[in-house]
Amino acid sequence: MEQLIQQLVNGISLGSIYALIALGYTMVYGIVKLINFAHGDVVMVGAFIGFYSITILDLGFFPALLISMASCAIFGVLIERIAYKPLRNATRIAALITAIGVSLFIEYGTIYVRGAQPEAYPDNIVPLKSLEISGVKISGQSILILVISISLMILLQFIVHKTKIGKAMRAVSYDMDAARLMGINVNNTISATFAIGSALAGAAGVILGMYYTKIDPLMGITPGIKAFVAAVLGGIGIIPGAMTGGLLLGVIESLVSAAGGSLWRDAVAFVVLILILIFRPAGLFGKNVREKV
């Protein structure tokens, strides 16, 4: 029983990382209908920026997290402006192929610049104590991960629902042309979406590095795809859906590896994806939209 609760806690902390990444996917998809394949690689870049700020600049954990988020936001906007913006009216497939190209470019560009060797993420950057509640030991790391992700998600909800740019984002995702006619600067709004999503990805990168204790230039691929699965699970384009999907996926994964299938852990996400696409393609929170001819 304690084992089970332990695994649940692990699953929730892993799932909250997935949720952070999934938020970026879902926001971008909601607004420009593009699967941003490069999102997982933004996570990787965030992890490396965090790593270098801690080791080279000798900063603490929280300044490193902030630097990573800020740089990733700029990086995300750059990707959008250079690669995706010229393709806004192109076919979906062309945009998807470009996204794959951008993703490969970031991965192998990083390998080209700094080599493929992994780095060990510095341990005990934050002094943490593990918590023990009636026999269940919860590591300080899990608590930290959970606190950071939940506060970021609350911040995101605040931005989306209470600020002007959030209102613009919702308007553009609802109807881009109508929003433009209402005087909303669509390009800036899309860039802001990329910036916010990438900032979340940067934070996720730093946390992920801490969680896995090892980072390398290809680390973003698997969490990226799993986070996409989480976004689809919750209903792509729906922000609470991404959060729920991420947590759910993390818990399912932890339970599968607890049941002895740790080698199968990576396959679980894809099985979940295919099942959800077959039985409920709109996701848990999504509504079925009828296709208009």
Add this chain to the structure above:
Amino acid sequence: MKNVKNAKGFWGSIVLVIIFTVVTQFLINGGTLNSFYVNTLFSIGINIILAASLHLIIGITGQFSIGHAGFLAVGAYASAIVTMKLGLPFPLAIIAGGIAAAIAGLIIGIPTLRLKGDYLAIATLGFGEIVRIVFLNIDYVGGASGMTVSHLTTWPWLLACVVITIVVIVNFTNSTHGRACISIRENEIAADAMGINTTFYKVIAFVIGAFFAGVAGALHAHNFYIIQPTNFSFLKSFDILILVVIGGLGSMSGAVIAAILLTIISTFLSNYPEVRMVIYSLVLIVMMLFRPQGLLGTKEITSFLKIGKSAKGGVQHDSKNTVA
């Protein structure tokens, strides 16, 4: 009369291929071509089969699948089991690889082909990864350390498979069924309204594509001495995708030309794998920004030779040059 003419061209090219086979085999046996060139030739052949099979799925039917390495893996492992574990002859292994991959294509195609565009892409990507993880976990085929396979792929077998693949896919494209597939690519709803069983044709194209990917897998396995699950990660799927995208979505000759060119380029860059990937990715981005229809678009190379005749296997006008 026209049929006789076409048939003449067909047999003429078959004779040309046979002459080419004999000459190259002679050069290989005589040692004129060293092993570097021979390996490159073999890779070109395998990549042509892969590109042609994915061309049928993406270029003709317009179903964006990025899990092609999964079928390659199924074919490779099935054929390796046939020759190495059961001790059966190589031709049987090629067929077994193809059939195993076709069955995998059927199983994955029926549920996922109901999806469209991005979702289909992700579902097929997920399928490719599942296949890789399954092979990683089966001890019978060696798990992560992989399986050693003896070198059985010969030049005549390889060329025969390439020719059969191209002939079957070109003829399929030009048949009633191929036209149905093209209509699905152009507009699925309209095709449905015209009475075309879209699900049936999508699955058929998917299964045929998977079959030839399995054949390529068999040739691949018996060419490289060892197969490991890591060889079939989704980077391999992207490699195949790049061939089709650069050649032109919907152009068979484009896919073949891209397979030849890119294999040669990547052979020369094989000492600098990250440079190769950086160049590939840049080419992919620049291509989508400036020429999204690929090198040849939906045209075939023959349409440049016979001016005035319409292109085969593609749309007859230039206004809509990309799929989906």
